[in-house]
Amino acid sequence: MPPRMKATVTVTLKNGVLDPQGRAIESALKGLGFDGVGDVRAGKIIELELADGTSRETVEAMARQLLANTVIENFRIDMP
Amino acid sequence: MKCAVIVFPGSNCDRDLADAITKVTGRAPAMIWHRETTLPDGLDFIGIPGGFSYGDYLRSGAMAARSPVMQAVVAAANQGRAVLGICNGFQVLTETGLLPGALMRNAGLNFLCRDVRLTVENSQSIFTSHYAAGDEIVLPIAHHDGNYVADAATLDRLEAEGRVALRYAEPVNGSARNIAGILNDAGNVLGMMPHPERVIETEQGGSDGRRLFEAALMALA
Numbered sequence: 001m002p003p004r005m006k007a008t009v010t011v012t013l014k015n016g017v018l019d020p021q022g023r024a025i026e027s028a029l030k031g032l033g034f035d036g037v038g039d040v041r042a043g044k045i046i047e048l049e050l051a052d053g054t055s056r057e058t059v060e061a062m063a064r065q066l067l068a069n070t071v072i073e074n075f076r077i078d079m080p
Numbered sequence: 081m082k083c084a085v086i087v088f089p090g091s092n093c094d095r096d097l098a099d100a101i102t103k104v105t106g107r108a109p110a111m112i113w114h115r116e117t118t119l120p121d122g123l124d125f126i127g128i129p130g131g132f133s134y135g136d137y138l139r140s141g142a143m144a145a146r147s148p149v150m151q152a153v154v155a156a157a158n159q160g161r162a163v164l165g166i167c168n169g170f171q172v173l174t175e176t177g178l179l180p181g182a183l184m185r186n187a188g189l190n191f192l193c194r195d196v197r198l199t200v201e202n203s204q205s206i207f208t209s210h211y212a213a214g215d216e217i218v219l220p221i222a223h224h225d226g227n228y229v230a231d232a233a234t235l236d237r238l239e240a241e242g243r244v245a246l247r248y249a250e251p252v253n254g255s256a257r258n259i260a261g262i263l264n265d266a267g268n269v270l271g272m273m274p275h276p277e278r279v280i281e282t283e284q285g286g287s288d289g290r291r292l293f294e295a296a297l298m299a300l301a
Contacts, residue, residue, distance in 0.1 A: 017229060020185045020254065066146060069139055069175065071182045072229055 004049050007059050007079035011068045012043035081300060083109035083125040088144045093130035100277040104293040114147040124300040125162045126153055128169030130275060140225040141171030150176055162206060162296055163269045167223055170271035179264055179271045181230030187254025193222040197249035198260055198274060202242045205263055206299045207270045210291035216249060217288040219274035226273040228255040238262055246272055
């Protein structure tokens with residue numbers, strides 16, 4: 001096994017794109033009695049195990065080409 | 081008249097679509113598996129069926145859009161071949177970028193499976209020329225992610241260019257401007273959430289979908 005590093009890609013809906021799932025979570029939280037909950041947005045986290053030395057540009061290309069749909073989503077990359 | 085239907089793992093309307101094409105043209109389409117890298121020569125019409133390609137993993141249509149066969153479909157579409165994407169096929173077409181916008185989770189979060197009334201907005205396309213503009217038709221829907229989203233500038237452009245082919249007669253799934261089906265700028269690619277292939281003869285409970293196939297397949301014959 002070659003040395004491995006990890007990157008985390010967080011995909012979130014762009015501002016202005018209505019998030020039906022976030023809305024449902026919001027109303028469920030309110031239904032449970034949690035007061036003061038404002039806007040809720042749901043996204044996803046994708047953890048990648050990568051060969052050591054993989055560049056941020058490569059992970060960005062992965063995000064643009066597949067992991068996020070940049071028509072409706074933004075992404076953030078966290079890696080060493 | 082040579083037709084093909086693309087089949088992904090998880091497609092489940094591919095045989096209905098093939099049946100509709102066969103009934104209208106008298107000739108069965110080629111069924112093309114997702115791992116193919118080339119399409120048969122001389123294709124006139126490519127259908128992308130409904131279903132849950134690749135289990136809807138990541139986003140509906142996302143994996144299918146990156147499968148080997150879709151590169152060939154995109155190339156064929158750019159050469160002017162007719163491409164019809166239905167339901168998951170529409171999601172695949174937006175994921176490839178052949179059609180603008182995206183299809184998100186239905187606003188009410190429910191999977192919707194019922195007949196809906198639609199208005200034909202544009203009867204000038206190869207797919208809709210057997211309807212009249214303003215016609216009301218009834219087609220079934222069966223989807224969880226049919227909520228069409230695009231930015232305001234894109235929506236305005238689609239409207240101005242007559243590229244909204246079909247509109248829900250009333251709000252169904254949260255789609256922007258009740259859009260149910262759109263054309264690409266050249267008019268040879270149509271993506272739509274409702275299922276015309278499920279209503280091509282009265283035994284199926286309706287036949288409003290048949291004219292779409294007759295229009296597209298006769299225009300190309």
